[in-house]
Amino acid sequence: MKQICINTANTDMLAQDPKKAAKENILMQITNASQMVKLENDPHAAFALIIDGKTLTYILEDDMKHQFLNLAVDCASVICCRVSPKQKALVTRLVKQGTGKTTLAIGDGANDVGMIQEADIGVGISGVEGMQAVMASDFSIAQFRFLERLLVVHGHWCYKRIAQMVSNTSRICYFFYKNIAFGLTLFYFEAFAGFSGQSVYDDWYMLLFNVLLTSLPVISLGVFEQDVSSEICLQFPALYQQGQKNLFFDWYRIFGWMGNGLYSSLVIFFLTIIIFYDQAFRVGGQTADMAAVGTAMFTSIIWAVNCQIALTMSHFTWIQHLFIWGSIAMWYVFLLLYGMLSPKYSGNAFRILIEALAPSPIFWSATLLVTLACNLPYLAHISFQRCLHPMDHHVIQEIKYYKKDVEDRHMWTRERSKARQRTKIGFTARVDAKIRHLRGKLTKKHSTPTSPS
């Protein structure tokens, strides 16, 4: 690895403006170094840039810092030694603003606090130097080696989980989806109620919707979801790139989920309305009033929304099962208990489940129909996508599922090594460089005639 040192030469103290002279000297060093880097045509060449604190005070001024940044970005490794805490923060800020990329800073001492706070992600190491770094950081770990696990396992899972909540199999998009599906049905009803603002659902249903009946599965998804296990994350660091390339958080997915919510709301509302239209809904000849229709519609929403989240999950522990099916069961239990309260509190929902809806086959078959009609398009979509355009984690999931990694260890090791990007620094890079060097010497020996030993 070639080293580029930039230092402040001892300039002539008698010169006009020592500071200006020093700066010009440093600028010249930077320019020379940049030239050298540009002219290098060996693809495996790696440069290390070394700067000390004294030089940084000149470099970090506005006129020079961009040239410095351009040079630093071309180097494989940059070492700033003897820097003050303020300079650490300034360098971090320079990189953050100059490159526009996400920066991570890791440190363990009080002098790292500025840098940790300046970076997008600050990681503090708790240890000998005290807890200041830990208190100022976004994440804290006990040992430096845990950084790998933090990024590649937890970072990957975290990205997938948040994406799951939001978009496609993402969480935030799921929030859009379920509230659009629920809220639009209220809006459609207004068209049939003279736009008077009458709600088709009882107030308590609406209160509990986001609080109790659909929130627990989302929490379990956000906390426990794993698309691949932690060993796979560590063995296949390339999966981390799904987050870096932002594959799961694009407008296409967000709009797709909103569309799904719109479709679901239409299906839920119109199917329920037309099924319960004006005729008797039970063998006893009774017709459905607003409370019955509203409750039936709401039941369909709860089922559809919870089944939807079950379809997006790929990792089911007992907790997920409890939360999803438990939320649905909780709805029925709530309805039962609410109906048992005196009519003073429950109003028209008094005994609605036991007396009116539960004995009616239409209620149950309408729920089944609506739930499946809402979820089938999504199921078809993910099946097609998985078949025709599988993503990396899908393929890896299948390899694990069919135990092909056990059968064909050779393939597994090969893919694992391909999933790691070649670096220019570190132990493996030095080993690779040594091997290349030896190979080069060997081929030279073979190509030129050997001199008599």
Added chain:
Amino acid sequence: MMNSNAPSSSSGAAASTDSSAPRRNSKRPKYSRFTQQELPACKPILTPRWVISAFMLVSIVFIPIGVASLFASRDVVEIVNRYETDCIPQPSRSDKVKYIQSSEDKTCNRTLRVPKHMKQPIYVYYQLDNFYQNHRRYVKSRSDEQLKNSNSESDTSSCKPEGTIANGSSIVPCGLIAWSLFNDTYSFSRNNQQLTVNKKGISWKSDREHKFGKDVYPKNFQNGAIRGGANLTTSIALSEQEDLIVWMRTAALPTFRKLYGKIEVDLQENEIIEVTLQNNYNTYSFNGKKKLVLSTTTWLGGKNDFLGIAYLTVGGLCFFLAMAFTIVYLVKPRRLGDPSYLSWNRNPGGH
């Protein structure tokens, strides 16, 4: 796994007292499957087998249900007779509202023909169109407390404008819903023999027993300048006024039917039923429609082909999707777990 090695950090945190129990020499937190996110889990993946079986299962379940529902709906015999225009005598048709508000004799005779054998009980409904019982101000305009408790007679605040009469005395039952009670009546005869219509048990039992009091009697009802609908006999308690109870269950849509009574004899095919109805109710001010409906029920309820058709549609669609997937998997099979689909193998130029 990377972290299964024991960390080499110091044991400074461990207590130095001697104990027979094994001491933890490191600062490593206690392992638990929950905190390390290693709970036993099932990780289902969508293989072609699962996808096709899921769709086939849905279609196998749905198509029979659809067929059964459709058959049930076809078994229902329904007679619908719209009468609000025909029951106004010709000369008054230019000003229907004036006619309905006058005190002329409003008796109207209709003839119904039974299309198929109708088994008892045959339910008699009145159907109203364009009547928005689901309007918010209408729905609010009632006092459940007053309906239940004879002591809460004066609880009429939510009932405006039909809460109290001029001298401040409360109206029982108050509110617009009660005030607009439907008041057309029907009587049926077959071969000049009267058919009895059973008007008991047409409301929900929970309403009769828990929402409408046994000791609450109508008071000051329809005493105002404008009459909204039917009158209530002051000697009958609210819990037995089943027409009122049925009416006060506000309907979800502007087109709705409400149960009027039951006919408990069979009606044979091609019989002629004579209906003598009193066309009292004013739907003319808002272009509403009035219909008389006679219907049998099956295990599913009244006549609605939609449920059966919807089930058949979804079941058919699933069957079609299952076939489509089978074709896709046969034509363009992707070997599962084939590493050539990994992104670093598909574009070998770089990540």
